[in-house]
Amino acid sequence: MGNPHDCDVAVVGGGIVGLAVAYKIVTHHPALGVCVLEKEDSLASHQTGHNSGVIHSGLYYRPGSAKARMCTEGRRELIEFARDHGVPLRICGKIVVATEQRELPHMRRILDYARANGVEGIEEIAPERIRDIEPACRGIRGLHVPGTGIIDFTQVAGAFAELIRRSGEDNRILTGHEVVGFRRDGSRSMVVTRRGEVRARLVINCAGLNCDRVARLDGVHPGIRIIPFRGDYYDLTPQAAQKVRALIYPVPDPRFPFLGIHYTRKISGTVDCGPNAVFAFKREGYTKTAFSLRDTAASLGYTGTWILFARNARYGLHEYTRAISRRLFLRTLQRFIPTIEPQDIHPGKIGVRAQAVGPWGQTLDDFKIEAGEHAIHVLNAPSPAATACLAIGDHIRDLAAQRLGLTS
Numbered sequence: 001m002g003n004p005h006d007c008d009v010a011v012v013g014g015g016i017v018g019l020a021v022a023y024k025i026v027t028h029h030p031a032l033g034v035c036v037l038e039k040e041d042s043l044a045s046h047q048t049g050h051n052s053g054v055i056h057s058g059l060y061y062r063p064g065s066a067k068a069r070m071c072t073e074g075r076r077e078l079i080e081f082a083r084d085h086g087v088p089l090r091i092c093g094k095i096v097v098a099t100e101q102r103e104l105p106h107m108r109r110i111l112d113y114a115r116a117n118g119v120e121g122i123e124e125i126a127p128e129r130i131r132d133i134e135p136a137c138r139g140i141r142g143l144h145v146p147g148t149g150i151i152d153f154t155q156v157a158g159a160f161a162e163l164i165r166r167s168g169e170d171n172r173i174l175t176g177h178e179v180v181g182f183r184r185d186g187s188r189s190m191v192v193t194r195r196g197e198v199r200a201r202l203v204i205n206c207a208g209l210n211c212d213r214v215a216r217l218d219g220v221h222p223g224i225r226i227i228p229f230r231g232d233y234y235d236l237t238p239q240a241a242q243k244v245r246a247l248i249y250p251v252p253d254p255r256f257p258f259l260g261i262h263y264t265r266k267i268s269g270t271v272d273c274g275p276n277a278v279f280a281f282k283r284e285g286y287t288k289t290a291f292s293l294r295d296t297a298a299s300l301g302y303t304g305t306w307i308l309f310a311r312n313a314r315y316g317l318h319e320y321t322r323a324i325s326r327r328l329f330l331r332t333l334q335r336f337i338p339t340i341e342p343q344d345i346h347p348g349k350i351g352v353r354a355q356a357v358g359p360w361g362q363t364l365d366d367f368k369i370e371a372g373e374h375a376i377h378v379l380n381a382p383s384p385a386a387t388a389c390l391a392i393g394d395h396i397r398d399l400a401a402q403r404l405g406l407t408s
């Protein structure tokens, strides 16, 4: 780019959240020019391209929270969008399975949350019903959630990108444009990328694992730091995959923001199981040994990380041991399907979650979106943000319209 490219809205990050936001803006405000800036050469190459691909129903989230509201609304819209635009999805339902008595109170709390959040058709089920739904699975009680589905979020992101590109020549998606700084130019922001500058009336930061850094580049103190948590998956062999019809989840540990290792029949028909959750030494590293000095120093130089570690030392150690030991991982899987054997699993993909952590070691549970005069920063968009992306897009589109003096 020679002269700065001019636009009304610059969206930083070409993951599913940034693309959903841009799609919502170009659809509802066609007079605005939108530019998506993505640092990689392809879109959706981080969290959006490395997740479980589950369309969540909204059962885990505290009633009244942004997650609860946006998951329920976003899920509905996502299903409609996928059907309208030819993105394959399957509403296969899922079961949440308790294998020990001590899990029952939390399982029933989830059921209460689900009912308060309007999750349709959810019911508590007995062991015989668990076997009807998933013949290879064992548990003492469970929840059946018929509305949960599966999809490929990379394909959804691709469909948004296609619609943005087709919506007009003022709307652009620039890959290979890493944002490295901002400066003010009168009433505009100059977004500095490695390939030139983009002038915008409003900036929207959807940078996922780097959202705290992009906020700081813009002079905003985010009040959190992104601490990356790696999640390893194993794939089931085609023969073992026959033991899983759809989705089998554990009752999550209420002390942590992760849903626990689950079996997922993907939209492609294969079955994977995971993810665990271990501290990662690189924000965007997809091997067990990936290391970045910059990312590790950012995490370990933050008091919140140490408080989080100190509070959860036992859990962390257990997760690490399980990350190293295939035998322990297998034992977790056998809690639900006792007939899974060592030869049934082989290492699969790896994902890294962006977990926002506060200065006192608190893991932020809800979505966090901060709107200033010139910029909107998405500072926490963990699961189920892919499911909720269109509802997040609506919310940010309205914030953007207010900032730009438009009626939404």
Ligand SMILES: Cc1cc2nc3c(=O)[nH]c(=O)nc-3n(C[C@H](O)[C@H](O)[C@H](O)COP(=O)(O)OP(=O)(O)OC[C@H]3O[C@@H](n4cnc5c(N)ncnc54)[C@H](O)[C@@H]3O)c2cc1C
Residues within 6 Å of the ligand: 012, 013, 014, 015, 016, 017, 018, 037, 038, 039, 040, 043, 044, 045, 046, 047, 048, 049, 050, 051, 052, 053, 054, 055, 056, 177, 178, 179, 180, 206, 207, 208, 209, 210, 211, 214, 231, 275, 350, 351, 352, 353, 354, 381, 382, 383, 384, 385, 386, 387, 388
């Ligand atoms: C292991 C795992 C399993 C999950 N399972 C599910 C699930 O089943 N269902 C569900 O709903 N959610 C799930 N999630 C959560 C979901 O994937 C994320 O909430 C969602 O993808 C977040 O999207 P995003 O656009 O915010 O982030 P990302 O997809 O990470 O996109 C951020 C983008 O910003 C770009 N970027 C970063 N810095 C810059 C910069 N300086 N300049 C330009 N571009 C930049 C990155 O390259 C990236 O493309 C899961 C997540 C993980 C990790």
